[in-house]
Amino acid sequence: MTDWPEGVARHVLARVDSTMAEAARLAPRIAGPAWIQAREQTAARGRRGRDWKMPEGNFAATLLFHPKCELTQAALYSFVAALALEEALSRLIGPAGRLSIKWPNDVLLNGGKVAGILLESIGTGGQLSHLAIGIGVNLAEAPPAAQLETSAMAPVSVAGETGLTITPEEFLPPLAMAFDRLARQFETYGFAPIRTAWLARAARLGETVVARTTTETTEGVFETIDDSGAMILRTAHGPRAIAAADVFF
Known part of the structure; x- marks a missing residue:
């Protein structure tokens, strides 16, 4: 090789x-x-x-x-x-x-x-x-x-x-x-x-994180990513798909 x-x-x-x-x-x-x-x-x-x-x-x-x-x-x-x-x-x-x-x-x-x-x-x-x-x-x-x-x-x-x-x-x-x-x-x-x-290498998978965009802040448990790469958070209001955001631990 x-x-x-x-x-x-x-x-x-x-x-x-x-x-x-x-x-x-x-x-x-x-x-x-x-x-x-x-x-x-x-x-x-x-x-x-x-x-x-x-x-x-x-x-x-x-x-x-x-x-x-x-x-x-x-x-x-x-x-x-x-x-x-x-x-x-x-x-x-x-x-x-x-x-x-x-x-x-x-x-x-x-x-x-x-x-x-x-x-x-x-x-x-x-x-x-x-x-x-x-x-x-x-x-x-x-x-x-x-x-x-x-x-x-x-x-x-x-x-x-x-x-x-x-x-x-x-x-x-x-x-x-x-x-x-x-x-x-x-x-x-x-x-x-x-x-x-x-x-398998994701940081804070299964833990609570905060995702912030210019207009919204979402807090939830980082459960997975979907087929589009979006982060799936389990929030108090149900699952949320986050397509783009800054993530904070």
Whole structure:
């Protein structure tokens, strides 16, 4: 077995505004999937356009590809990516840390956020041509608390929690291999096996959580995720399906 998936390109940049922006620029010119990795980002962003800082030694990359599924299912690649990220971290960390996934796709290490994922569709006229999956991992250092929102989960780093030194260059191949394998599984068998594997790694499953959108706050017991990836909460008023929200423990 090689340490890089067949037919997948790799672009490693010393400095870029953001790997997601570079993916959008590359999309019209590439035929197959490609990983875009940067050692430094000057204008990175997270979900909902939030600023995202990248301390030196941390991992930042975007996978650009054409999804092999219906447009309505493209968002499920978020769960594929979360599983791949958890698998790559587990392979490199081993028993030195406890990993889990916070819905929908933040990876936790010993209960703190060590990695996050951002999905963006690329296309024109309402047609999806490519999907960009941006991944950031605190390998060397967690961002300072002053850079975070007051309600944000406390960040941690791999080095801080385990004492292990893993470089961004070392991290990309196992991540790319894990995503390639899981994406092929998703394309062949659908979401069911991905959902089962994700639930086995879900943080706070069976416990009370709070889901907040810009207009509503819902508290309930996190029971499962459905076939669309929505979080199902058991509330005082019955089950609720949460399609998108910030989740707090």
